[in-house]
Amino acid sequence: MKMEMFVKCANRTLLAATAVLALGTGFASAETWRFATKMPADSPEGLVFQYFADRVGEYSEGDLTVQVYPSEQLGKEDAILEQLELGTVNLYAEDAFFLQKWVPEIKWIAPHFLFQSREEWVEFTNSDLVAGWFAKAEDAAGVRALGDPMAVVRGPYRVLISKVPIESYEDIAGIKLRMYPDELAISVWKSLGADLQMLAWTETYQALQTGVAEAVTSPAALVQAMKFYEQAPYITRTNEYWQGLPFMMNAAAFDGLPEKDQAALLKAHEEAGAYSVELMAQNSNEMRAILEDQGVTFTDMPLEPLFEHMADWYRELDAQGELPEGFLDVALAKRAE
Known part of the structure; x- marks a missing residue:
């Protein structure tokens, strides 16, 4: 060393x-x-x-x-x-x-x-x-x-692009989701029941096309450029995290x-x-109207139940000593300001 x-x-x-x-x-x-x-x-x-x-x-x-x-x-x-x-x-x-x-x-x-x-x-x-x-x-x-x-800024917010509609966070269970090598993301989506497929970003379109993946998370601003919607015509805003x-x-x-x-x-x-x-x-702002004209369906999943579910998940991690020291206190303090 x-x-x-x-x-x-x-x-x-x-x-x-x-x-x-x-x-x-x-x-x-x-x-x-x-x-x-x-x-x-x-x-x-x-x-x-x-x-x-x-x-x-x-x-x-x-x-x-x-x-x-x-x-x-x-x-x-x-x-x-x-x-x-x-x-x-x-x-x-x-x-x-x-x-x-x-x-x-x-x-x-x-x-x-x-x-x-x-x-x-x-x-x-x-x-x-x-x-x-x-x-x-x-x-x-x-x-x-x-x-x-x-x-x-990336985003400006996060969406889930999928082959089937996602109308509540319970619908995520069992879906084959493109994932990247990030431990936190893996833990979060596993906790929601997703079937994770580890794929490079540039391999995702083909994976959706062949059925290796059924969904991918993405910043809203990249939806048109990456054309994932051609293979997965349902888009749900998640506000998963800010980037x-x-x-x-x-x-x-x-x-x-x-x-x-x-x-x-x-x-x-x-x-x-x-x-x-x-x-x-x-x-x-322009993306939704353009893609709806091309047959893409936007679904508005209720987010409050999802955030409540994940708040409990963070509290459990903190109680188990798995969060960085002071992390949750700092995060919650910034939310309260």
């Missing part, structure tokens, strides 16, 4: 030194950052990522270029995380859940069916508890969030940039956050 930590620290030091040397030899003007994403370039999130990249080029006066690689072109998540830590990928924008690789507690950053509003959840993510989780990720892997971690997209970066690469380019990244990120709020709201 000590040798592993030494190697990691040495790698980060080498990256920082390389960046400084590049600046000293005049290569800064040719700096290009590789930005890896899962989402298609023409999806709402893909548009936000390109907006960010364009603003960086503008505000750095061409000294820093951000090249966006959509649709997992640089590899699946595990491969990207290795590249991010090593510095061969500079930016990765995705739910903070992936930081569990280095900080197990961060699986609780967007708790399922606990916050009824985004505002309550954002207050929670700004707490000292959550800030400490991000600090641990930087200490462990040399990765750091650019700007406000939750400034870029932001931290732009996680290699900290050594950022620290090695000139101050003006650091400022360009921060300003571009702030503006991309504002753009995402506008774009996601517009997209979700």
Whole structure:
């Protein structure tokens, strides 16, 4: 373990030194950052990522270029995380859940069916508890969030896309649900009785088409872009959890940039956050009417019984000592504010 930590620290030091040397030899003007994403370039999130990249080029006066690689072109998540830590990928924008690789507690950053509003959840993510989780990720892997971690909005709310209508949370029992490798999500949906199918996001359409999966959870803003509704024509709003997209970066690469380019990244990120709020709201407002015209059925499942059911689930976990220390107290305090 000590040798592993030494190697990691040495790698980060080498990256920082390389960046400084590049600046000293005049290569800064040719700096290009590789930005890896899962989402298609023409999806709402893909548009936000390109907006960010364009603003960086503008505000750095061409000294820093951000090249966006959509649709997992640089590899699946595990491969990207290795590249991010090593510095061969500079930016990765995705739910903070992936930081569990280095900080197990961060699986609780967007708790399922606990916050009824985004505002309550954002207050929670700004707490000292959550800030400490991000600090641990930087200490462990040399990765750091650019700007406000939750400034870029995903969603703006969650839905369940299914082959059959879901009219109450009891209907979830037995459904073959596409799932991703997140322990909390797995525990939550198992507690609701779903039959989980572990699939990559980019494999989900085919899984719905072939019957390997019967349902998938998704941000509302990605419903049209991913076209899952073509195979699963029922959509139910769940407000499962609220989402932001931290732009996680290699900290050594950022620290090695000139101050003006650091400022360009921060300003571009702030503006991309504002753009995402506008774009996601517009997209979700238009999405329902468009898809209903194509034969998609939207069902309004009563949410209060589901949230009450899950509140009991969280209390049981807390009583068993399975929640991070102070987590439930902080979360409930933010709900009460």
